Amino acid sequence: QLYYQVSNFGMIVSSALMIWKGLMVVTGSESPIVVVLSGSMEPAFHRGDLLFLTNRIEDPIRVGEIVVFRIEGREIPIVHRVLKIHEKQNGDIKFLTKGDNNAVDDRGLYKQGQHWLEKKDVVGRARGFVPYIGIVTILMNDYPKFKYAVLFLLGLFVLVHRE
C-alpha cells in the first residue's frame, strides 16, 4: 500500500520534471516560464503575472520585443522592452532596454561600466502571458509558512487520492 503511494508520488514528480525539461528544450530557454516580480512593465504586466518565453537563436532580437534578462552576477531576472539595438554583420548584437513604466532606460541597472546587454544575458523573449497566476510563487517566496502549507496540502492530496 505504502509502496504504491510512494511510487505514485514519484511518478507525478518525474512527469512534472519531464514536462519542464521538455519545455526547456522546445523553447530553448533555461527558464521557459517566469513570474513578473516588479511593476516596471505596468500597465501591461503586474507583479504575479506569468510569462511564457522562448529563446530560439534564430529569432533575432529587435526593438519593441519584451526580453527577460539577467544582469551578470545577479540572480533575479528582469522583464523589460528593447529600446535600441546595434547589430554587426556577423550577428553580434548589443542592445539597450527600458521598462514601460520607468522614466529612464536600464543603463543604471546594468553592471558598473556595462552599457549594453548581449545575447548571453537573455533568458528569453516573452511570447505569451497569463495574469495573476504567478502570485502563488511570490507568496511562497515571501511567506515561507505559506510554502510549507502548500507543500503539505499537495502531499496530503497525493496520499489521499487513490485509484
Add this chain to the structure above:
Amino acid sequence: RKNVEDFTGPRERSDLGFVTFDITADILNGKNGLQIIFDWNVKQLFLYLSAEYSTKNNALNQVVLWDKIMLRGDNPRLSLKDMKSKYFFFDDGNGLKGNRNITLTLSWNVVPNAGILPLVTGSGHVSVPFPDTYETTKSY
C-alpha cells in the same frame, strides 16, 4: 544632427540625431478596415516609432524614438503633429552623418488580457535622410 558626447553611454563622441515627425493613425480599423485590433481580449497596445538604418560600424541599427501606451477605451485615432523624439537618437558611432537611408516605422505590441504577445509592424514607413554636415547652432 550633432556630434555629441553621450554621457550615459561609452565615453566617445557619437552622432546624435534630431527628428521631428507627424503621426496619423487609425488603430481601430486594420489594414482593410476589416480587422478589429481592439477586440475583447486586447488590454492595450504599446505603440512605438522606430528608426532603422545601416552604418559602417553596424549592419543593422534600430532606435525607438517615441512610444505610447494605448489602453482599450482610449481614443484609437492618433493625430500627432510636430513631435520631437522622446528618446535620444544616439548612433553607436558616427553613422548618421550623410546617411540617406533611415527608415521610420510605426509598430505595436498587442498586450492581451491573457495569451500571445504579438508584435505588428504598420504598413506605412518613411525614409529620412540625414545631411552631410553637423549642425553647430542650437536649433533644437
